[in-house]
Amino acid sequence: MLFAVAAFGIALLAVTLWCSVTVLRMKDLPGWRRAFPLVCLLAASAASALRAVGIPEVAGAVAFPLNLAALVVALSETRAARRRGEAPARG
Numbered sequence: 001m002l003f004a005v006a007a008f009g010i011a012l013l014a015v016t017l018w019c020s021v022t023v024l025r026m027k028d029l030p031g032w033r034r035a036f037p038l039v040c041l042l043a044a045s046a047a048s049a050l051r052a053v054g055i056p057e058v059a060g061a062v063a064f065p066l067n068l069a070a071l072v073v074a075l076s077e078t079r080a081a082r083r084r085g086e087a088p089a090r091g
Helices: 002-024 031-053 056-083
Strands: none
Touching: 002 031, 002 056, 031 056
16 A cells, blocks of 8 residues: 555656646746746655654645645646647657
8 A cells, every 4th residue: 555655656746747847848938837836846845855854744734735736737837838729848
C-alpha cells in the first residue's frame, strides 16, 4: 500500500511539473500567469521540505493543496490555449 501511495505521489509531481513547464513556455500569456503554476509547485516543495526540519503541520496543510492548485491552473491554461486555437508549447 505504501508503494502505491508513493507511486501516486511521484506521478502527481511529474505531471504537475510537466504541465507547469508547458505553461511557462507559452509566450502569449503575461509573465505572472505563465509563472504561477511553477511558483505554486515550488512553494509546495518548500512546504514539503519543512518536514525534514520537524514542522510537518505546515507541510500537511499547504503542500498538497498547492500541488493541486498548480495542476488545475496549468491544465486550465493549456485548455484555454487550445480553445483559442494556439498550440501549447511541446517538449
